[in-house]
Amino acid sequence: MALLEIQNVTRRFGDFTAVDDVTLAIEAGEFFTLLGPSGCGKTTLLRMIAGFDLPDGGRILLNGEDLARRPPEARPVRTVFQSYALFPHMTVEGNVAFPLKMARTASAEIARKVAEALEDVRLTGFGKRFPHELSGGQKQRVAIARALVTHPSVLLLDEPLAALDAKLREEMQIELINLQKEVGITFVYVTHDQTEALALSHRIAVMNHGHVEQLDAPSRIYSFPTTRFVADFIGTCNLLVGPVLANADDMITVDVRGLGTVRVSAASGITVGAEGAIALRPEKISFRGATEEIPSDNHFRGTVSDFLYHGDVTVYKVTTDGGATIEALSANSAAGRTKFHEVGDAVELSWPKAAGHFIAG
Amino acid sequence: MSMNRRGAALGKWLVSGPPILYLLMFFAIPALIMVLASFRTPGDFGGLAPLLDESGRPDLNVDSYVRFFTEPVYAQIFVKSFVYALLTTLICLAIAYPLATLIARSPKRHRDLLLLLVILPFWSNFLIRVYAWMIVLGPQAALARTVNALLGWFGAGPVSLLFSSFAVLVCLVYVHLPFMVLPLYANLEKHDQALLDAAQDLGASAWQRFWRITFPLSLPGVYAGAALVFIPALGIFAIPDILGGPDDSLIGNVIKQQFLETRDWPFGSVLSIVLTVAALALAGLAAWVGAQGTRRKVRSA
Numbered sequence: 030m031a032l033l034e035i036q037n038v039t040r041r042f043g044d045f046t047a048v049d050d051v052t053l054a055i056e057a058g059e060f061f062t063l064l065g066p067s068g069c070g071k072t073t074l075l076r077m078i079a080g081f082d083l084p085d086g087g088r089i090l091l092n093g094e095d096l097a098r099r100p101p102e103a104r105p106v107r108t109v110f111q112s113y114a115l116f117p118h119m120t121v122e123g124n125v126a127f128p129l130k131m132a133r134t135a136s137a138e139i140a141r142k143v144a145e146a147l148e149d150v151r152l153t154g155f156g157k158r159f160p161h162e163l164s165g166g167q168k169q170r171v172a173i174a175r176a177l178v179t180h181p182s183v184l185l186l187d188e189p190l191a192a193l194d195a196k197l198r199e200e201m202q203i204e205l206i207n208l209q210k211e212v213g214i215t216f217v218y219v220t221h222d223q224t225e226a227l228a229l230s231h232r233i234a235v236m237n238h239g240h241v242e243q244l245d246a247p248s249r250i251y252s253f254p255t256t257r258f259v260a261d262f263i264g265t266c267n268l269l270v271g272p273v274l275a276n277a278d279d280m281i282t283v284d285v286r287g288l289g290t291v292r293v294s295a296a297s298g299i300t301v302g303a304e305g306a307i308a309l310r311p312e313k314i315s316f317r318g319a320t321e322e323i324p325s326d327n328h329f330r331g332t333v334s335d336f337l338y339h340g341d342v343t344v345y346k347v348t349t350d351g352g353a354t355i356e357a358l359s360a361n362s363a364a365g366r367t368k369f370h371e372v373g374d375a376v377e378l379s380w381p382k383a384a385g386h387f388i389a390g
Numbered sequence: 391m392s393m394n395r396r397g398a399a400l401g402k403w404l405v406s407g408p409p410i411l412y413l414l415m416f417f418a419i420p421a422l423i424m425v426l427a428s429f430r431t432p433g434d435f436g437g438l439a440p441l442l443d444e445s446g447r448p449d450l451n452v453d454s455y456v457r458f459f460t461e462p463v464y465a466q467i468f469v470k471s472f473v474y475a476l477l478t479t480l481i482c483l484a485i486a487y488p489l490a491t492l493i494a495r496s497p498k499r500h501r502d503l504l505l506l507l508v509i510l511p512f513w514s515n516f517l518i519r520v521y522a523w524m525i526v527l528g529p530q531a532a533l534a535r536t537v538n539a540l541l542g543w544f545g546a547g548p549v550s551l552l553f554s555s556f557a558v559l560v561c562l563v564y565v566h567l568p569f570m571v572l573p574l575y576a577n578l579e580k581h582d583q584a585l586l587d588a589a590q591d592l593g594a595s596a597w598q599r600f601w602r603i604t605f606p607l608s609l610p611g612v613y614a615g616a617a618l619v620f621i622p623a624l625g626i627f628a629i630p631d632i633l634g635g636p637d638d639s640l641i642g643n644v645i646k647q648q649f650l651e652t653r654d655w656p657f658g659s660v661l662s663i664v665l666t667v668a669a670l671a672l673a674g675l676a677a678w679v680g681a682q683g684t685r686r687k688v689r690s691a
C-alpha cells in the first residue's frame with residue numbers, strides 16, 4: 030500500500046475545475062514532484078493534502094486513513110510555504126520549537142529536537158536570531174527545519190525555491206536532495222520549474238488543466254514524453270507534426286508538414302494515416318555547415334534564421350527548405366574560439382531515427 | 391554642486407520651518423508660560439499677581455505645589471481619573487479588537503464602507519454627541535424605562551442612568567472607540583494570512599493561533615490605540631460635566647474650575663503640569679513594559 034493515496038480527487042471553483050479526477054499513489058520515502066504551469070491545479074492539490082482545501086469529489090488517504098475529517102492542525106503533514114511564513118516575532122529557535130509546543134512536548138525534549146533540526150539544515154548557532162536578520166536561503170532552511178522537527182509522514186513543499194536567485198537555488202536543490210535522503214521523509218514538491226523537477230525528483234507528475242498528463246521518472250519524462258504538452262513543457266522540443274505514412278521494419282515514417290518524410294523508431298499501437306507528432310530535442314540534432322555530407326536516417330537542408338549565444342551552447346533556429354522551423358543546439362565545446370554560423374548561412378541538419386520519439390495523437 | 395546643496399538645505403528649511411514655528415508659538419511657549427505660572431502667586435481678584443513684587447524682586451514660590459501634595463483630595467481625584475481612563479481603555483480594547491478584526495477580514499470592497507461607519511460620528515460635533523446621550527439615557531427614554539421595569543420585577547428601586555458614573559463611562563467609551571479601532575485595524579489589516587496557515591499547519595488550534603501569532607503581532611496597534619484613548623480620556627471634562635453626577639468630577643473638571651471659576655491660575659497650572667507629567671510617564675512606562683513583554687515572549691517561545 031502506498032503512503033499517500035489520492036483517489037479520483039476533483040476540486041471546482043465555480044465553473045473552473047482546478048483539479049479534475051486526479052489519482053496518484055505516493056510511496057513512503059519518495060521525492061515526488063507535481064510539475065505544471067500556473068493554474069494547472071498543482072497548488073490546489075497540495076492545499077487539499079495539507080487540509081486547507083477540501084476535495085469536491087474523491088478521497089485522500091494517508092496510511093489508508095481518509096483525511097477528510099481531519100483539519101490541517103490534526104494531519105501528520107507539514108508544509109513549507111513559498112513565502113516561508115516564518116513568525117516574525119519569534120527567534121529561529123522559537124519558530125522551530127513552535128510545532129513541538131503545539132504538540133505539548135516537554136521543554137528538555139524541545140531544546141534537544143530544535144538543536145537537532147537546526148543541525149540538519151546547517152543552521153547551528155543561528156537559534157537566537159530573528160527572521161529579519163536572516164538571508165533568503167537561511168529563512169528557507171528555518172522553514173524546512175520547522176516543518177521537519179516533528180518528523181511528519183509527509184512534507185509538502187510549495188515552490189520553496191522560487192524566491193531565491195539562480196546560484197543559491199542550485200545549492201539548495203543539492204541540499205534538499207541530501208536532506209530528503211537523510212531524514213527519509215516523503216517529500217511532495219510543487220514547482221513550475223521543469224529543470225528543478227528533473228533535478229530533484231524520484232518521480233514527476235506533469236499536470237495540465239487539472240489532469241495528470243504523465244507520471245514517470247525524470248529521465249523518462251524528458252526522453253519519452255507521452256503527450257505533446259509534456260514534450261513541449263519539459264525543456265525545449267521540436268514537435269514535428271503530420272500523418273503516419275508507414276509503420277514497418279521497426280520504423281515509423283511521418284510526413285511532416287514543411288519538412289518532408291521523417292523517420293523515427295517504432296512504437297506500439299500506431300495506425301497508418303493517423304496524425305502524430307515526433308518530439309525531437311534540439312541537442313539530438315547534428316548541426317553542420319552545408320559542405321559536409323553526413324549519412325543519417327534524417328537529413329535536411331536549411332538556413333539559419335536566428336541564433337542565441339548562451340556561452341556553453343548556441344541555439345540556432347533553422348528554416349528548412351520546405352519552410353519548417355527547427356531549433357538545434359550546438360555545443361561550444363571545441364578548444365579555442367568557436368566557429369559560429371551567421372543568420373542566412375546554409376546549414377545541414379541530421380539525426381538518427383532513435384533521436385526522435387513518436388507521440389500518437 | 392555646492393549651489394545645489396545650499397538650495398536643498400534652503401528647501402528643507404522652507405518645508406520644515408513653518409510647522410516648527412507653529413509648534414514653538416502655540417505649544418512650546420504656552421507650555422513654558424504655564425510652567426512659569428505654576429510658580430507665581432494668584433492675584434487678589436483672580437489671574438496672577440505681578441511678577442515683580444514691591445521691592446522689585448521676582449515673586450516666585452512653590453506654594454501651589456505644596457498645596458497639591460498636602461491636600462489629599464486632589465490625589466484622590468487623580469486616582470479616580472486614572473481609574474476612569476483605564477476602564478475606558480480596557481472596554482474600548484475589548485470592543486474594538488473584534489470589530490477591527492472583522493473589518494480587516496471582510497472583503498476589500500466592504501472595508502472602506504465599514505471604516506467610514508466607524509468614523510461617521512466625527513461628522514457631528516463632539517458636544518452634540520455628548521448631549522445626545524442625555525436623551526438616550528434620560529429618565530423618559532425607552533432604555534431607562536426598560537431597565538427600571540426589569541428592576542421593579544426584582545423588587546429593586548428605580549435607578550437614574552443619567553448623571554451617574556455609568557453615564558460618564560458609557561460616553562467615554564463611545565467617544566474614544568474610533569481611536570482604538572483605527573490603529574488596531576491598520577495593524578491587523580497588514581497581517582499575513584500565510585502565517586496563520588503556517589501556524590495551523592504546524593498544529594496550532596484556533597485559540598493558539600490567536601494567542602501565539604495574531605495577538606503578539608497586533609501589540610503595536612494595541613499600544614497605539616491605548617495611548618490614543620487613555621491620554622485624552624484622562625484629561626476630559628465635558629463628559630463628566632454634562633453626564634456625571636456630583637461625585638463624578640475628574641481632574642479635567644478641577645483644572646477647568648481652577649482657571650474659570652476659582653480663578654487660581656497657579657494652582658490650575660500645577661494640576662495641568664502634574665497631569666501632563668503623569669500621562670507622559672505612564673505612556674513611557676507602557677511602551678517600555680510592552681517592549682519588554684514582546685522580548686520576553688519571543689525568548690520563551
